[in-house]
Each structure stands twice: as structure tokens, then as C-alpha cells.
Amino acid sequence: MDAPVVGPVPYNSTELTGGDSTTQNLNAYYQSGDIAFIIVATAMVMLMVPGLGYFYSGLARRKSALSLILVCFMSYFVVSFQWYFWGYSLAFSPTASNGFIGNLDNFALMNVLAAPSPAGPYLPSLLFAQFQGQFAAVTVAIILGAFAERARVFPTIVFSFVWTTLVYCPLACWAWNPSGWAFKWGVLDFAGGGPVEIASGMGGLAYSIILGARDGSGPKGVITTHRPHSMSNVVLGTVFLWFGWFGFNAGTAAGANLRAVMAFIVTNIAGCTGGLAWVVMDWRLERKWSVVGLCSGAIAGLVAATPSSGYIGPHAAVACGVSSAVICNYATKLKFFMRVDDTMDIFAVHGIAGMVGLFINGLFGASYISGLDGVFIGDAALLGGWFNHNWRQLGLQVAYICATSAYSFVVTALILFAMNFIPGLRLRVTREQEHVGIDETELGEFAFDFVEVRRDFDSWAPESHPIEGTPEKQHEPGTSGPSTLEISSEK
Numbered sequence: 479m480d481a482p483v484v485g486p487v488p489y490n491s492t493e494l495t496g497g498d499s500t501t502q503n504l505n506a507y508y509q510s511g512d513i514a515f516i517i518v519a520t521a522m523v524m525l526m527v528p529g530l531g532y533f534y535s536g537l538a539r540r541k542s543a544l545s546l547i548l549v550c551f552m553s554y555f556v557v558s559f560q561w562y563f564w565g566y567s568l569a570f571s572p573t574a575s576n577g578f579i580g581n582l583d584n585f586a587l588m589n590v591l592a593a594p595s596p597a598g599p600y601l602p603s604l605l606f607a608q609f610q611g612q613f614a615a616v617t618v619a620i621i622l623g624a625f626a627e628r629a630r631v632f633p634t635i636v637f638s639f640v641w642t643t644l645v646y647c648p649l650a651c652w653a654w655n656p657s658g659w660a661f662k663w664g665v666l667d668f669a670g671g672g673p674v675e676i677a678s679g680m681g682g683l684a685y686s687i688i689l690g691a692r693d694g695s696g697p698k699g700v701i702t703t704h705r706p707h708s709m710s711n712v713v714l715g716t717v718f719l720w721f722g723w724f725g726f727n728a729g730t731a732a733g734a735n736l737r738a739v740m741a742f743i744v745t746n747i748a749g750c751t752g753g754l755a756w757v758v759m760d761w762r763l764e765r766k767w768s769v770v771g772l773c774s775g776a777i778a779g780l781v782a783a784t785p786s787s788g789y790i791g792p793h794a795a796v797a798c799g800v801s802s803a804v805i806c807n808y809a810t811k812l813k814f815f816m817r818v819d820d821t822m823d824i825f826a827v828h829g830i831a832g833m834v835g836l837f838i839n840g841l842f843g844a845s846y847i848s849g850l851d852g853v854f855i856g857d858a859a860l861l862g863g864w865f866n867h868n869w870r871q872l873g874l875q876v877a878y879i880c881a882t883s884a885y886s887f888v889v890t891a892l893i894l895f896a897m898n899f900i901p902g903l904r905l906r907v908t909r910e911q912e913h914v915g916i917d918e919t920e921l922g923e924f925a926f927d928f929v930e931v932r933r934d935f936d937s938w939a940p941e942s943h944p945i946e947g948t949p950e951k952q953h954e955p956g957t958s959g960p961s962t963l964e965i966s967s968e969k
Contacts, residue, residue: 679829752779
């Protein structure tokens with residue numbers, strides 16, 4: 479079926495740029511409402527990057543809190559340049575044909591202007607490039623949770639550029655470029671179960687393995703956890719992420735249409751049911767309500783909705799949210815068995831939930847949901863999952879999960895392994911620097927410096943550090959130091 483007329487006039491240009499703006503009005507090919515909607519969605523997705531920084535910062539110990547905000551935010555700068563430089567071309571160049579990675583025909587956004595995007599006729603390629611660039615930046619920021627409390631800043635920034643080039647761009651090409659092998663197979667991945675969630679989850683797992691466990695995380699070979707230093711940051715980060723996720727998923731519909739509305743609704747339902755399911759699971763064990771559990775479950779549901787929100791309806795969204803929260807809750811225990819210090823549970827919450835969302839598509843994918851954008855009516859791409867009598871789809875989804883998982887883990891591990899042997903790119907700080915904290919050794923700035931009197935808890939012992947010219951403070955008999963009310967810092 480011919481594509482619908484989405485603007486005042488149908489698109490009819492044969493130029494690579496989509497037409498000559500000096501002789502014709504290129505805006506006539508598109509609806510201003512669609513363009514405005516995607517511009518707003520793009521800005522919303524950008525907020526997910528600082529959201530991740532705040533979320534990770536809150537879960538970390540205070541001595542390394544600011545460094546997580548820094549690396550997440552700085553990675554946005556680096557990936558945005560990479561995407562302009564050659565990232566978009568490697569992922570979405572329309573002249574690529576090998577099915578695995580694009581070419582450099584759109585290097586530095588050459589010939590990227592008013593031609594229809596790979597997402598469909600609603601969206602010009604220039605706006606699509608900017609929208610997709612936010613996806614790449616968010617993906618890298620997710621991985622950098624593995625940086626927590628033990629990694630150096632400069633190698634992390636180098637890693638951001640290299641990883642986006644060698645891992646994210648090929649995976650995006652597989653899933654969303656019309657020449658990509660997964661796209662041709664008919665794999666259902668709406669907003670990034672493979673390129674975003676599985677890639678970040680498996681990449682974060684590889685990063686955690688290469689870095690090794692944090693010093694003091696427990697006896698050798700045993701992984702322990704630490705209390706979050708700021709629950710306020712955790713909640714604030716979750717709010718930013720949830721708000722951005724609406725733009726992330728709804729914007730993937732590439733226009734202001736009913737499919738975007740459905741993606742918005744499914745995203746919200748999955749996040750809500752995921753949060754409730756997780757907090758109930760934690761309550762059954764602890765008999766206490768957990769803010770971290772509520773936020774973690776919401777994120778697990780939102781992650782699972784990423785690949786599925788454009789293919790499933792509201793009823794399936796409940797199953798999506800609950801199943802992702804339950805499975806990911808148990809998956810957080812895997813790091814203890816694997817003896818991997820996955821500090822922020824990136825593998826469990828992003829990698830596993832991304833797999834769940836893709837699997838859900840193979841079961842509950844519905845053709846009437848795919849057709850809500852009004853673009854590909856009657857097209858084979860509208861085939862759903864098992865409940866749509868498309869028995870083949872579940873096998874395609876599983877094969878895609880395996881391929882993206884293996885590729886992202888192996889290539890990420892190779893990148894990090896090679897970087898450790900390059901002078902100046904050693905990944906991990908020294909043991910002494912880790913003990914003091916990344917904020918002090920790598921930044922020289924602190925998230926909450928105003929509450930500290932001394933950096934080290936042990937330095938409060940008056941016999942260890944007497945203050946010159948003042949008498950030593952006398953303590954109550956039977957005590958060896960100040961009361962807990964006098965202490966407002968932790969290691």
C-alpha cells in the first residue's frame with residue numbers, strides 16, 4: 479500500500495537531501511504537529527542522562543557520589559559528538575546494504591536534511607538523527623553505572639566514544655535500519671530492547687567483571703552491598719527517568735499518532751505494575767517498605783516496555799510490568815553467584831528486563847497495535863506474536879536476544895581488555911585512591927562537602943589527630959571517642 483500523504487503535499491524529491499530549500503518549501507512534506515511532538519520527545523529523552531546520574535549517585539556511597547553524575551553527564555557530550563561525527567551514518571545510512579553496519583555516506587550528517595527518515599514518512603531524517611542520538615547517549619550512561627567507586631574518569635570517556643562506535647551503532651543498524659538483518663527478519667523491537675537495554679546490561683556486566691570488585695566489598699570472592707547514601711537522589715533520578723521514558727517510547731512512533739498514545743499508556747502501566755510487584759516481593763521478606771525496591775521495580779517495568787510498548791496493548795502491559803519486576807528481582811541475586819560486583823544491578827535491571835520485553839513481544843505482539851500509526855497498513859511488519867497466530871515470531875525474538883547479548887558482551891569485554899594495556903588508559907584507580915573516594919582523587923569536588931568536617935571517619939580519634947594549641951576533649955568514662963550525635967560523616 480502506498481504511504482499516506484502526511485503533509486500538505488506528498489514527498490516527491492529524488493535528491494539525497496530531500497530537496498533544495500532555496501527553491502522549494504521542504505516543510506510542506508511534513509505536519510508541523512509531528513515535528514513539534516518529536517522535538518519535545520527528544521528533549522524529554524535528554525533528561526534521562528542526568529536522571530541516571532542522580533539515580534546512580536544516590537545508590538553509591540557519598541565519597542564517590544558526584545563522580546557518577548559527572549561521567550553520566552560528560553558521556554552525553556562525547557556521544558553527541560560521536561553521533562554527529564559518524565555514529566548516525568554507521569547506524570542508519572540508507573545506502574548501506576551489508577545488514578550489520580552502515581557506511582560513511584552520511585559522515586558529519588552530510589545529506590541529512592528533509593528526506594523521510596528510516597522510521598517512516600512522518601519524520602524528516604534531520605530530526606530523526608537528533609532523536610536517535612539521545613538513545614545512544616542514554617545507553618552509554620546506563621553502562622557507566624559500572625564505573626561506581628573504582629574507575630578512572632578519562633578512560634571512561636574514551637570508552638564512551640569507542641563503545642558507541644563498535645557496539646551501539648551495529649546493534650542499532652541490525653534492529654532499525656531497513657537493511658539490517660533483524661529488521662529484515664521481522665524482529666519486533668520497538669524502542670531498543672537490543673541496542674539500548676540488552677547492550678547496556680551486558681556491557682555493564684562486562685565492565686564490572688573487567689574492573690573487579692570494589693575494595694572492601696567483602697571477603698575475597700564474596701560480594702556485599704552498601705547502603706545508598708541519598709534516597710532523595712534515587713527518587714529524583716527515577717522521576718527524571720520516568721518522564722524521559724515517555725518521550726523515549728512514545729516518540730519512537732515517529733509522529734503524533736495513536737501508536738504514540740498507546741506506547742505512552744503501556745509505558746506508564748508497565749512502570750507502575752513493575753514498581754508495585756517489586757516492593758511487594760521485598761516486603762514479604764523484610765516486612766518493611768522499600769523506596770529502592772519501588773524505584774527499581776518501576777525501572778524494570780519501564781525497561782521491559784521499551785521494546786514492547788509499540789506492539790502490545792494495556793492488558794499485556796500489566797503482564798510485562800509484573801513479570802519483569804519479579805524476574806529482575808531474582809536476577810539481582812545472580813551477582814552473588816557469579817561473584818561480580820555489579821554495583822548498580824545494570825545486568826539484572828536493564829539486560830534481563832530488556833530480554834523480558836522482547837520475549838513479551840513474541841507472545842503478546844498484536845498487529846492492531848502496530849497499525850495504529852497508519853503508515854504500514856497491510857504490510858508484513860504488522861504481524862504480531864503467538865496470540866496473533868504468528869508462531870514463528872517467538873523463535874525470532876529468542877534468536878535476536880541471543881545475538882545481541884553475545885555481541886555486546888564479547889565486544890565490550892574486548893574493548894576494555896585492550897584499553898587496560900594502553901598507556902594512560904588504565905581503567906581502575908589505585909587502592910589508596912579508591913579508599914579516599916573518586917570525588918576527591920579524580921574530581922576535587924564533592925556532592926555534599928558542606929556536611930563534612932573530616933574526610934576520614936578514623937580521623938575523629940583525638941589521640942590520632944590532636945588539634946595543635948587546644949586541649950584534648952575529655953570523653954565520658956568507658957568511651958573512646960565522640961558520641962554519634964557529634965559525627966556527621968561516613969567513610
